Amino acid sequence: MKGLTMQTRPIWAGILFAGALSWHGCVAPQAPQDLLVPTDAQMKVRSLQTRTFDLKDRHAAIRGVIASLQDLGFIIERTNEGLGLVTAARFAEPNYYDVVTITVTVRQDSADKMNIRANAIYNNKPIEDPKVYQNFFTALQRALFLSQELQPSS
DSSP: OTTOOTTHHHHHHHHHHHHHHHHHHTSOOOOOTTTTOOOHHHHHHHHHHEEEEOOSOHHHHHHHHHHHHHHTTOEEEEEETTTTEEEEEEEETTTSSEEEEEEEEEEEEETTEEEEEEEEEETTEEOOOHHHHHHHHHHHHHHHHHHHHHSOOO
């Protein structure tokens, strides 16, 4: 900075200071260490979201999930039978601009039992109200019962 005049020194000092600030601002923030640690509250919600059904046929369980979601006014967005996933959404009453989305997972628990877990979200916030999940599983129980009644006996 030998050839700098008294007028240009403050300008260069300002540029260097701004550069140092911007370089420091580009450093990615560190994620908290406990970000993915399960809590007791999460385990409680998970127990509300999960039920075990006496079913051998995973395909029948997925069909029952789809039927119950449609009965509840949901539009099926995606299904993946291989993974046992069904994703659906609907507008929520009374405003009809709020959105409820639900992802249901069907997993074989044993030879004659299926674990079914529903994860519902209202306007990007997880639903933790037990009544919501009770309503879904009641509708699912009915749909599974109806599908068994409709099958021809062998």
